Amino acid sequence: xxxxxxxxxxxxxxxxxxxxxxxxxxxxxxxxxxxxxxxxxxxxxxxxxxxxxxxxxxxxxxxxxxxxxxxxxxxxxxxxxxxxxxxxxxxxxxxxxxxxxxxxxxxxxxxxxxxxxxxxxxxxxxxxxxxxxxxxxxxxxxxxxxxxxxxxxxxxxxxxxxxxxxxxxxxxxxxxxxxxxxxxxxxxxxxxxxxxxxxxxxxxxxxxxxxxxxxxxxxxxxxxxxxxxxxxxxxxxxxxxxxxxxxxxxxxxxxxxxxxxxxxxxxxxxxxxxxxxxxxxxxxxxxxxxxxxxxxxxxxxxxxxxxxxxxxxxxxxxxxxxxxxxxxxxxxxxxxxxxxxxxxxxxxxxxxxxxxxxxxxxxxxxxxxxxxxxxxxxxxxxxxxxxxxxxxxxx
Amino acid sequence: xxxxxxxxxxxxxxxxxxxxxxxxxxxxxxxxxxxxxxxxxxxxxxxxxxxxxxxxxxxxxxxxxxxxxxxxxxxxxxxxxxxxxxxxxxxxxxxxxxxxxxxxxxxxxxxxxxxxxxxxxxxxxxxxxxxxxxxxxxxxxxxxxxxxxxxxx
Ligand SMILES: [Zn+2]
Numbered sequence: 001x002x003x004x005x006x007x008x009x010x011x012x013x014x015x016x017x018x019x020x021x022x023x024x025x026x027x028x029x030x031x032x033x034x035x036x037x038x039x040x041x042x043x044x045x046x047x048x049x050x051x052x053x054x055x056x057x058x059x060x061x062x063x064x065x066x067x068x069x070x071x072x073x074x075x076x077x078x079x080x081x082x083x084x085x086x087x088x089x090x091x092x093x094x095x096x097x098x099x100x101x102x103x104x105x106x107x108x109x110x111x112x113x114x115x116x117x118x119x120x121x122x123x124x125x126x127x128x129x130x131x132x133x134x135x136x137x138x139x140x141x142x143x144x145x146x147x148x149x150x151x152x153x154x155x156x157x158x159x160x161x162x163x164x165x166x167x168x169x170x171x172x173x174x175x176x177x178x179x180x181x182x183x184x185x186x187x188x189x190x191x192x193x194x195x196x197x198x199x200x201x202x203x204x205x206x207x208x209x210x211x212x213x214x215x216x217x218x219x220x221x222x223x224x225x226x227x228x229x230x231x232x233x234x235x236x237x238x239x240x241x242x243x244x245x246x247x248x249x250x251x252x253x254x255x256x257x258x259x260x261x262x263x264x265x266x267x268x269x270x271x272x273x274x275x276x277x278x279x280x281x282x283x284x285x286x287x288x289x290x291x292x293x294x295x296x297x298x299x300x301x302x303x304x305x306x307x308x309x310x311x312x313x314x315x316x317x318x319x320x321x322x323x324x325x326x327x328x329x330x331x332x333x334x335x336x337x338x339x340x341x342x343x344x345x346x347x348x349x350x351x352x353x354x355x356x357x358x359x360x361x362x363x364x365x366x367x368x369x370x371x372x373x374x375x376x377x378x379x380x381x382x383x384x385x386x387x388x389x390x391x392x393x394x395x
Numbered sequence: 396x397x398x399x400x401x402x403x404x405x406x407x408x409x410x411x412x413x414x415x416x417x418x419x420x421x422x423x424x425x426x427x428x429x430x431x432x433x434x435x436x437x438x439x440x441x442x443x444x445x446x447x448x449x450x451x452x453x454x455x456x457x458x459x460x461x462x463x464x465x466x467x468x469x470x471x472x473x474x475x476x477x478x479x480x481x482x483x484x485x486x487x488x489x490x491x492x493x494x495x496x497x498x499x500x501x502x503x504x505x506x507x508x509x510x511x512x513x514x515x516x517x518x519x520x521x522x523x524x525x526x527x528x529x530x531x532x533x534x535x536x537x538x539x540x541x542x543x544x545x546x547x548x
Contacts, residue, residue, distance in 0.1 A: 134477075135411045138442040145501040147410045147531050149489045151477035155470065159491065163468035166514045212470030212511075257448060269467065270491065272441065272499065 423530025
């Protein structure tokens, strides 16, 4: 295989008409809405799409071949990852490479989630509890050990947060600032599921504890909805009516023993990882994008749990070891902050759509379409996760 | 190495025991905490696996490992949001423990759920018996360990 030397762009984005806890619409219906909206956004038709990629298959999402059959697509490139929210970078990077290699011209990245109290309750086949990976010989990827009572990503991540809080002296008030900050951002986003539910330090502390230091607002939402991102080569993008956004840089998940527990970070000493001082990593995503960390106008973090934000800020060097709670307290997370974070409200308050909703937001920010939550002059936006993958999108 | 005390019955989901991992679970059911030791480089490993993560060697024997350690982090799980088998057991305390020989192992700590032990609390390995004669690793506070209730735990 040989790659064409072309830039790849996000040319269109779309979502289901609504995000919500129980929308009364099937995964296929939601995904068709998001796909149709994304095509309308960029002015392409179904016949232009020759690639489809997804992570969230049936029963709570839609498998790739169901989707091409139902939508009447004829695809020469398909990809389906694993029904976890960790593939946003991977799907975008792989679709970009597929376009560069000539395997496809236009790839739609489509992802749908439905939850057990939403449409998924009609779909059967949902007998599993927590994540089945918690029963593997190695435990779950979030640090679950189902036979020890830590059988959900939430309980497992509460252990990460507990270790962090004891090691660096962070408090429940520090944890609360994350959920509160993203809730305030959500109030400016009409799509955010919790846009009308204000959150304060007082109301946060009144919530019952679920596990370790985590209260309800430290957990992302379980919800229904779909997203679609349409990718194409830069020359193709130039012919479209919308302003494309460049996929400027990417780096993959970093996978090793030290990084086994996804929502921790290297050096914290959770799972099988060594407990060490935080060692600076070289993040190639900046080299590829030709920008530095200081050029980033807005940061988007995989916030399935509040403490993920601490891990990510430190791992990517936005602050030093143990400094994330103070960084957040002094700088804030809102659109007016020196570095706005999750202006859509994040997985905690817009909804858990695997991070693809953050990518949709990044595209809209770079096109200047975000109204009251617009980051002024946004040119470089970064997607990051605690487990080390990243994307940089530029105008 | 000292035998582990049986401190109760395991009521959560049954461990997935298969031929390659059976000695670990069987050993616990007999009060022995044993793990795989690489016959090439001597590394004792956790989690269980067919290969040594350090040298890639396949050969191993089973060796008794340290049964005391200190809490790395412990949490009280108050709501069973996953497997309903845990609904009757919460609140429960679960932890990762830094063992005195350098391994870090997971397990419940059988203690007051309003006072999950802080980092550094000395604990001792024990086991909960399963119906099939296997054991599930857990921990108890070591003699003399006193833990104050944790705010908002
Ligand atoms: Zn070895």
